[in-house]
Amino acid sequence: MAFEGLSEKLTAAFKKLRGKGRLSEADVKEAMREIRLALLEADVSFKVVKQFVAQVTEKAVGADVLEALSPAQQIIKIVNQELTELMGGSSAKLTIASKPPTVIMMVGLQGAGKTTNGAKLAGLMKRQSGKRPLLAACDIYRPAAIQQLEVVGKQLDIPVFQMGQTNPVDIARAAVEHAxxxxxxxxxxxxAGRLHVDEELMDELRAIKAAVEPTEILLVVDAMIGQDAVNAAKAFDDALDIDGVVLTKLDGDARGGAALSIKAVTGKPIKFAGVGEKLDQIEVFHPDRMASRILGMGDMLSLIEKAEQTFDQQKALELQEKLRKNKFTLTDFYEQMKQLKNMGSLTEIAGMLPGVKASDLEGASMDETLLRRMEAIILSMTPAEREDPKLLNSSRKKRIAAGSGTQVVDINRLLKQFEMLQAMTKQFTGGKLPKNLRRMMGKKGRGMRGGMPGMPF
Structure with missing residues (x-):
């Protein structure tokens, strides 16, 4: 999980501050030393660290902070604000051309993930904005690059334009005309990319830029290469004047230094982040939300958005009605587990919850084998048994076990889980959530009916 090491070290530094009723300037400077080391260990650029610590120290040793009732909280607030500013302040949107088509030029080194993330981004625009994207294969050098683009295009149901191994500039120009x-x-x-920045690569990219005048040039960089990602970003920006960055493999880099350095070094915002291998695992980069995650404050907004995108609203309304009438069935139970699995791993979800460390759930996930076993058991039941599990006597359970390739003990375990969920949801039907939980899970006006979308309360 990105920033996990940094998050733990910052939490430890702030814990020391919280243990003191009043803070002296020496206390603040000691904390700043620990923050400085934590940032350097996270592979953040030395110049960026130096400037960041200086800015935080200047604000933290002011009288308003040292004399506050809770100076530790004031310092955390300052660090949160400065981290947000360091990563760009606010999320940067993709520029849409006033006259279609909007041309997005994906550039970067070989292996950074241009092909996959260009397709992911096209898929995101199709899903969320109703766009009709076209993928254009302008990489004629890397073996199977065109084939890879066609495969991901087919998976996302997005057309791919290609002209084989001809001039990339001609391909780009023809793709725009085709669109x-x-x-x-x-x-x-x-x-195309290279293993390193060279003049031949940049000349080709400049020629494509001149030929089609792209609306935006997005640089794709691999977060796991740390400061090399920042150096690559600066080189591409100097040559092409990029508009933004897509940071890939952010889920695989526990240090996260690239994300904290790129904006400060290039002045160009991180617009999107790849957070997994699946084609829907790309998201808008929100500096304020990322700062909250780093400081262990969670990211409920992203969690809610993920739930909104994953859960079927119509099914959610039907489920709420069933719960009110106490008609929650095993089929409904299975559907809920399946949709929850689509939200991602438990580790990813944990990183968005306030006060929960992703490392506490390291390796935890919605067990695929368990889910398949559950599906086999439920689908081996008759419709009447799924509607009313009380019908399941010993002989019926043996029949279901034989039909699903499981054991009676597995069926009993599933039924126990189902009963526990039924008991829990009875407390939440009819809008009886505790007020503080209701506030945390959503406010009016977000289209969630006061709760987490798709969930049974």
């Missing part, structure tokens, strides 16, 4: 003729309002150019 105009066929009603595609966005074109994502998958350009």
């Amino acid at each position: 105009l003729k066929h009603g595609n309002d966005m074109v994502f150019l998958d350009t």
Whole structure:
């Protein structure tokens, strides 16, 4: 999980401050030393660390902080604000051309994930904004690059434009013309990369830029290469004047220094972050939410958005009605488990909850084997048994076990889990959630009916 090491060290530093009623300037400076070391260990650029610590120290040793009733909280607030500013302040949106098509040029080193993340981004725009994207294969050098783009395009149901091994500039120009003729309002150019920055690569990218005048140039960088990612970002920005960054493999880098350094070094915002291998695992980069995660404050907004995107609203309303009438069945139970699994791993979800460390759930996930076993058991039941589990006597359980390739003990375990969930949801039906939990899970106006979308309360 990104920033996990940094988050733990900052939490430890703040814990020492919380243990003191009043803070002296020496206390603050000691904490700043620990923060400085934590940032350096997270592979944040030395110059960025130096400037960050200086800014936080200047604000933290002021009279308003040292004389406050809770100076430790004031310092955490300052660090949160400065971290947010360091990563760009606010989320940066993708520029959409006033006259279609919007042309997005994806650039970066070989292996950074341009092909996959260009497709992911096209899929995101299709899902969330109703766009009609076109993927253009402009990488004629890497073996199977065109084939890879066609595979991911097919999986996302997005058309791919390719002309084989011809001039990349001609391909880019023809792709834009194709989009105009066929009603595609966005074109994502998958350009070639190299193992390192060289003049030949930059000349080709400059030629494509001159030929199609892209709306945006997005640099794809691998978060796991640390400061090399920052150096690559600076080189590409100097050559092409990029508009933003897509940071990939952020879920696999426990240090996260690249995310904290890129904006400060290049002045260009991180616009999107790849947070997993699946084609829907890309999200808008929110500096304020990321700062909250780093400081262990969680990210409930992202968790709620993820739930909104994952859960079927119509099914959620039907489920709420069933719960009110105490008609929650084993089929409903299975559907809920399946949708929860689609939200991602428990480790990923844990990172969004305030006060929960992702490492506490390291390796935990919605067990695929368990889910398949559960599905086999439920689907081996008759419709009447799924509606009313009380019908399941010993002989019926043996029949279901034989039909699902499981044992009676597995069926009993499933039924016990189902009964526990039924008992819990009875407390929450009819809007009887505790007030503080209701406030945490959503406010009016977010289209969630006061709760987590898709969940049975």
